[in-house]
Amino acid sequence: xxxxxxxxxxxxxxxxxxxxxxxxxxxxxxxxxxxxxxxxxxxxxxxxxxxxxxxxxxxxxxxxxxxxxxxxxxxxxxxxxxxxxxxxxxxxxxxxxxxxxxxxxxxxxxxxxxxxxxxxxxxxxxxxxxxxxxxxxxxxxxxx
Amino acid sequence: xxxxxxxxxxxxxxxxxxxxxxxxxxxxxxxxxxxxxxxxxxxxxxxxxxxxxxxxxxxxxxxxxxxxxxxxxxxxxxxxxxxxxxxxxxxxxxxxxxxxxxxxxxxxxxxxxxxxxxxxxxxxxxxxxxxxxxxxxxxxxxxx
DNA sequence: ATGGTTGCAAACACTTTGCACATGA
DNA sequence: TCATGTGCAAAGTGTTTGCAACCAT
Numbered sequence: 433x434x435x436x437x438x439x440x441x442x443x444x445x446x447x448x449x450x451x452x453x454x455x456x457x458x459x460x461x462x463x464x465x466x467x468x469x470x471x472x473x474x475x476x477x478x479x480x481x482x483x484x485x486x487x488x489x490x491x492x493x494x495x496x497x498x499x500x501x502x503x504x505x506x507x508x509x510x511x512x513x514x515x516x517x518x519x520x521x522x523x524x525x526x527x528x529x530x531x532x533x534x535x536x537x538x539x540x541x542x543x544x545x546x547x548x549x550x551x552x553x554x555x556x557x558x559x560x561x562x563x564x565x566x567x568x569x570x571x572x573x574x575x576x
Numbered sequence: 577x578x579x580x581x582x583x584x585x586x587x588x589x590x591x592x593x594x595x596x597x598x599x600x601x602x603x604x605x606x607x608x609x610x611x612x613x614x615x616x617x618x619x620x621x622x623x624x625x626x627x628x629x630x631x632x633x634x635x636x637x638x639x640x641x642x643x644x645x646x647x648x649x650x651x652x653x654x655x656x657x658x659x660x661x662x663x664x665x666x667x668x669x670x671x672x673x674x675x676x677x678x679x680x681x682x683x684x685x686x687x688x689x690x691x692x693x694x695x696x697x698x699x700x701x702x703x704x705x706x707x708x709x710x711x712x713x714x715x716x717x718x719x720x
Numbered sequence: 721a722t723g724g725t726t727g728c729a730a731a732c733a734c735t736t737t738g739c740a741c742a743t744g745a
Numbered sequence: 746t747c748a749t750g751t752g753c754a755a756a757g758t759g760t761t762t763g764c765a766a767c768c769a770t
Contacts, residue, residue, distance in 0.1 A: 513734055560709075657758080657760090658759085
């Protein structure tokens with residue numbers, strides 16, 4: 433019996449009315465396997481290793497439709513570019529080392545309390561938030 | 577006796593070893609008067625009203641040096657551009673309405689507790705963080 | 721006097737778009 | 746078959762840079 437560990441990307445695409453093309457299937461696989469949010473250039477090079485030569489424009493288009501359909505999250509880490517992360521992973525935040533560029537996940541976001549407060553006090557309806565931390569990781573602190 | 581309400585921009589520039597040019601003085605004044613972080617295009621048009629025609633490149637250069645010297649904070653509100661905010665204002669976060677584009681400040685950030693925890697648990701040295709909320713303001717909720 | 725500042729034009733990086741061709745359902 | 750997806754080239758937007766002229770100190 434085969435255990436279904438990974439999501440079935442074909443079905444996933446079907447659900448959101450997107451055609452299951454090789455580029456899309458491979459991209460979802462790449463994002464699923466990634467340990468941190470990826471930018472378009474990185475996705476492109478990872479796809480190439482899988483034998484798929486996708487144009488940046490195509491990848492941007494995929495990311496936009498995936499993000500519209502909720503398949504990926506757009507991540508803005510104050511760089512001049514966007515990164516994308518597989519949505520199936522639970523929502524979390526990031527810890528960026530400004531020296532080595534490492535990106536670590538932080539889960540356990542208890543910001544909901546805060547959001548509730550904003551709703552009650554200001555009547556603001558929060559749809560999402562961004563919270564990222566920047567600094568130096570344990571290792572890079574030694575090098576300075 | 578004259579009460580000193582506003583910062584003396586000339587002195588402020590002097591302190592950080594930047595020359596007090598008309599463009600710089602006017603820009604600091606514009607940022608000080610602003611109720612929300614401004615982008616370069618907006619700064620440019622506000623300067624124009626003050627009779628100063630500054631090139632975007634110049635404004636970007638000013639923002640970079642001001643930000644290096646700690647005179648302004650660079651604000652990234654997940655747009656495709658940066659905004660800048662006068663540093664003398666206490667550190668705070670933002671509440672963005674995705675419908676009308678209004679930007680409200682939120683102060684009272686008790687995230688330090690969290691940062692302390694990250695330092696203790698992961699040995700990560702936080703230098704700064706970004707926290708922004710996106711959603712619908714009270715008013716725009718009615719319109720939907 | 722002279723080193724920092726500015727304007728202008730060109731270069732850049734990332735992202736979007738138009739269009740013809742290709743392909744999944 | 747036919748709407749959808751893709752490659753390629755061009756355009757768009759925000760930002761940076763090189764260089765000569767300019768101006769605060």
